[in-house]
Amino acid sequence: MNVSRAADIYREIQQTICQTLEEADGTGKFTKDAWEKEIGTGLTCVMQNGSIIEKAGVNFSHVHGDFNDKMANLLGENAQSFAATGISSIIHSGNPFVPTIHMNVRFFSLDNGSAWFGGGIDLTPSYINPEEAGWFHMIMKTICDKYDSSWYPEWKTQADDYFYLPHRKETRGIGGIFFDRIQASEGADFEKMLNLTSDLANAFPQIYSRLMKDNGHKSFTTAQKKWQKIRRGRYVEFNLIHDRGTKFGLESDGNIESIFVSLPSEVEWVYQYQPEPDSPEAKTQELLKKGIDWTK
Amino acid sequence: MNVSRAADIYREIQQTICQTLEEADGTGKFTKDAWEKEIGTGLTCVMQNGSIIEKAGVNFSHVHGDFNDKMANLLGENAQSFAATGISSIIHSGNPFVPTIHMNVRFFSLDNGSAWFGGGIDLTPSYINPEEAGWFHMIMKTICDKYDSSWYPEWKTQADDYFYLPHRKETRGIGGIFFDRIQASEGADFEKMLNLTSDLANAFPQIYSRLMKDNGHKSFTTAQKKWQKIRRGRYVEFNLIHDRGTKFGLESDGNIESIFVSLPSEVEWVYQYQPEPDSPEAKTQELLKKGIDWTK
Numbered sequence: 094m095n096v097s098r099a100a101d102i103y104r105e106i107q108q109t110i111c112q113t114l115e116e117a118d119g120t121g122k123f124t125k126d127a128w129e130k131e132i133g134t135g136l137t138c139v140m141q142n143g144s145i146i147e148k149a150g151v152n153f154s155h156v157h158g159d160f161n162d163k164m165a166n167l168l169g170e171n172a173q174s175f176a177a178t179g180i181s182s183i184i185h186s187g188n189p190f191v192p193t194i195h196m197n198v199r200f201f202s203l204d205n206g207s208a209w210f211g212g213g214i215d216l217t218p219s220y221i222n223p224e225e226a227g228w229f230h231m232i233m234k235t236i237c238d239k240y241d242s243s244w245y246p247e248w249k250t251q252a253d254d255y256f257y258l259p260h261r262k263e264t265r266g267i268g269g270i271f272f273d274r275i276q277a278s279e280g281a282d283f284e285k286m287l288n289l290t291s292d293l294a295n296a297f298p299q300i301y302s303r304l305m306k307d308n309g310h311k312s313f314t315t316a317q318k319k320w321q322k323i324r325r326g327r328y329v330e331f332n333l334i335h336d337r338g339t340k341f342g343l344e345s346d347g348n349i350e351s352i353f354v355s356l357p358s359e360v361e362w363v364y365q366y367q368p369e370p371d372s373p374e375a376k377t378q379e380l381l382k383k384g385i386d387w388t389k
Numbered sequence: 390m391n392v393s394r395a396a397d398i399y400r401e402i403q404q405t406i407c408q409t410l411e412e413a414d415g416t417g418k419f420t421k422d423a424w425e426k427e428i429g430t431g432l433t434c435v436m437q438n439g440s441i442i443e444k445a446g447v448n449f450s451h452v453h454g455d456f457n458d459k460m461a462n463l464l465g466e467n468a469q470s471f472a473a474t475g476i477s478s479i480i481h482s483g484n485p486f487v488p489t490i491h492m493n494v495r496f497f498s499l500d501n502g503s504a505w506f507g508g509g510i511d512l513t514p515s516y517i518n519p520e521e522a523g524w525f526h527m528i529m530k531t532i533c534d535k536y537d538s539s540w541y542p543e544w545k546t547q548a549d550d551y552f553y554l555p556h557r558k559e560t561r562g563i564g565g566i567f568f569d570r571i572q573a574s575e576g577a578d579f580e581k582m583l584n585l586t587s588d589l590a591n592a593f594p595q596i597y598s599r600l601m602k603d604n605g606h607k608s609f610t611t612a613q614k615k616w617q618k619i620r621r622g623r624y625v626e627f628n629l630i631h632d633r634g635t636k637f638g639l640e641s642d643g644n645i646e647s648i649f650v651s652l653p654s655e656v657e658w659v660y661q662y663q664p665e666p667d668s669p670e671a672k673t674q675e676l677l678k679k680g681i682d683w684t685k
Contacts, residue, residue, distance in 0.1 A: 326652070358658060
């Protein structure tokens with residue numbers, strides 16, 4: 094079974110992610126909660142209150158079940174049953190200069206013969222540093238180009254479109270790559286996508302370790318912390334209103350603590366908050382738009 | 390036009406609400422932002438950082454427009470155009486012992502002849518005080534009984550069902566009353582519902598003034614404040630995932646700052662938070678369920 098093979102590989106990578114992040118943080122440790130429900134099994138790894146990482150969730154799951162009407166609507170497929178596996182992770186730092194990061198790789202298989210990979214990595218800084226954004230996007234491009242040079246531009250655009258808050262008319266952050274429904278039920282297609290998603294998942298803790306090393310020591314003011322909390326409000330809005338993964342988790346009666354571990358700790362909503370003109374906050378706000386080529 | 394008549398009355402009550410709340414708070418003042426969009430007009434009154442009130446939004450709107458497919462799906466009606474008016478208010482206090490309150494009254498009219506009232510008041514304490522809950526529910530019952538003695542039990546149950554977070558398996562707070570689609574296009578039916586919704590909207594600032602007077606002076610610890618922030622997280626989850634008013638506002642391109650003024654200022658999410666057994670927090674958690682008759 095391909096789902097089991099992907100699950101075995103993802104399960105192992107989850108361990109590597111946690112170990113690398115623990116080493117980079119220095120203080121924080123992951124608690125590991127194995128869960129077992131009718132829908133399947135999973136391992137939720139959570140770090141809270143590390144020295145740089147405020148909250149990190151690294152979820153692995155391997156699930157299966159009956160295909161229901163809600164999934165049919167969401168996926169536009171007809172089937173009797175599904176099986177899926179994936180790693181999903183979000184890391185929030187208490188330091189406003191360390192971006193929030195999100196990574197997800199997943200393989201989804203239906204008993205009608207349809208099977209696909211999805212995933213991506215995207216970055217949400219409270220303060221956008223264009224040089225850092227370029228460095229991050231170059232890593233995404235390099236991983237994609239190894240398999241297909243048409244993918245990075247396509248998936249970069251998809252990230253811009255997906256990580257977008259229409260009600261705010263702004264992107265969630267500087268994007269990254271986002272792909273879904275890459276059909277790969279077996280053979281070379283399957284191996285290629287399993288390798289690509291493994292490359293992404295393995296790069297993820299390396300990227301975050303570098304972001305922590307570069308920014309984790311920077312001091313910040315109360316006003317900068319407040320700005321981070323306001324930006325986190327947008328993150329919560331995205332996750333609760335738009336994110337398909339969250340919706341799917343809620344629809345399929347997933348483990349609620351594992352789903353909501355993605356939410357940042359301290360968040361703030363201020364009525365009609367406007368950053369000072371020409372401030373670093375205002376500059377970040379201006380860059381929260383689609384179509385910026387960060388690699389240039 | 391009945392919508393204009395209801396709008397005139399609601400607009401006036403909005404002013405009374407703001408005045409009464411300002412007097413009760415003592416320090417905080419409402420800023421008043423009139424807005425005008427293609428969809429209609431409104432007045433968003435917001436108080437931030439009063440002495441007891443941390444954030445209060447009192448929104449009035451009078452809108453109209455083309456009936457679109459999304460509304461058709463949401464309402465199960467077919468029409469060409471709609472008109473609507475209402476007041477919607479949420480008040481958050483910085484003091485964990487002063488509950489969060491929500492009030493909404495609205496009249497919605499379609500050009501197909503269908504028109505209805507909806508609304509209610511519900512209370513969300515961070516610390517449930519059963520005596521206070523009984524007092525609040527008795528006020529709701531008294532207002533309803535003046536018009537129809539079958540309404541309080543029916544609408545109280547609907548509040549339990551509506552203000553419920555299925556993913557947490559808990560109610561948002563101690564409920565109150567919630568009603569919708571009370572058909573009243575004209576005549577005595579219209580007058581009765583206009584009066585009832587006016588009674589509710591007028592009682593609202595009186596109720597909150599009493600809650601502020603009784604609890605606003607109480608001192609609290611950092612741990613109690615943290616508990617309030619965690620409870621507020623549930624409030625945000627409800628508003629962003631379930632609330633129909635928020636959904637309708639987002640679908641119909643409403644004023645985003647007016648819609649999200651309902652969100653509390655400071656919020657916190659903690660992975661797998663569990664209150665201490667037998668603590669006041671645990672007792673509140675136990676009471677977050679449907680079907681409690683608070684008037685007994």
